[in-house]
Amino acid sequence: MNPWARRFIQAAIIAGFFLAWHLIVASHLVDPMLLPPPADVFARMFALLGDARSLHHLGVTLGEVTLAVVLVTPIGIALGLFLGENAYWGAAFRPLFYFMSSVPKSVFLPVFILALGMGFSQKVAFGMFQAIFVLVVAAIAAAQSVPVDYVRTARSFGATRAQIYRHVYLPAMLSVILEGLRLGMIFNITGVLFAEMYVSRAGLGYPIANWGMNFDIVSLLAGIVLASLVSIMVNEALRWYEYRVGAWRG
Template sequence: MGRRIVLIQVALIVGMVLAWEFASRTALLDPRLLPPPSVVVPVAVSLLGDAGFQRHLGTTVWQVLVAIVIAAPLGTAIGIVLVESPYLGKAFMPFFNFIAAVPKSVFLPVFILLFGIGFDQKVAFGVFQALFVIVITTGAAVAGVPADLLRIARAYGATRWQTWSEVHWNAMLPLLLEGLRLGMIFNITGVIFAEMYVARFGLGQRLATWGQSFQMPELYAGILIAAVLSIMVNEALRLLERRVGAWRHA
């Protein structure tokens, strides 16, 4: 079943690429606005070998990494505290749920006013994008720990630390990884969007520049590179999440 699903997914991707190539080559779609993959892919390869583009890409990757290193432990800690403290949970969790439902892009001008247009602003906005989904997912992970396991641990005299390290952590880890994966997606999106809005360096800045100057092959090549990198990160975390889940039920 798993192999069949993979084959279907590969066939779908290949079909979409062929349809894109056919539509551009036969002028069903304007090739000036949508250059075919046979043009975009070589441009993407050329960009990856260009030192200037590597600097822009490296800037984005560094900002994303710093943002997730801040957001992951901070969001996890906040989520645990809000669930473990009923008073704080009732007071603050509705706030996190409310902000999570609001498009974060509307807050970007505020971040520019507070942090300027440099490195700090991109990292802060990436943290802001990822934090809420990590907090909410962590809260769900803590609340979802089976009560029977906790009662058994207490019956055997487990300390609070032992309960957390042996029961909570093992039960929560798959959901925590899922929250990290989703937070990483929001983080990447936030950093690139902030770079597109105003930045001197970064992948988002190059995408905005190429779009404004009508450099469509470079624009689609940059989008392709961003998409591939995001998919790689997402699938790596998904694989880790599956392995952890399999280990729990072994």
């Protein structure tokens, strides 16, 4: 399918969703107190973007998410490369990462709170915990997808292990790793927001939880839309870069 046609269809689906939302509210099928009009939600979202306190909460969340991904990415890639390249250790530890990828990580949040308290480090650590299993599994798959002949050829020409990693593994793995990083970022953002909603005094999840408890539906939906837009922008930026570095595979 033509990329422009695909984007047009995606935009039409989003527009149709908000149009259906507006029509449902306008026809009084749902109480406006439970589902306010989308125009009110977007107006409140732009008001939040102009509010210093809301921007502070958003900045805290972005800082936590950024630090978490900066810390977890090299750890996840290194672990995945090691387990994907070494048959013995891979056979021993791959099942653990596959198993943990399917376990809901939210059940571990109380452990992080007991161990690290309620501060910045706890939310960063929980975001890393949410993302690392997806990233390691993707890195394992990426390492195993590298043709063995490429590695043997590089070794036959006298390439060192560092040169093999840099010139063979990394180019062949990069697009798959970026796909795992893109998915891991979603888990990272979800984990940070969930930790902020559960117990926190700063971050976007904190006012979202308060709006929900105070039945401020307009602000609640505005916060959800804002968090969703941030996630979508991060996801699409990584998808674009993933396409750029993986174009040679086509």
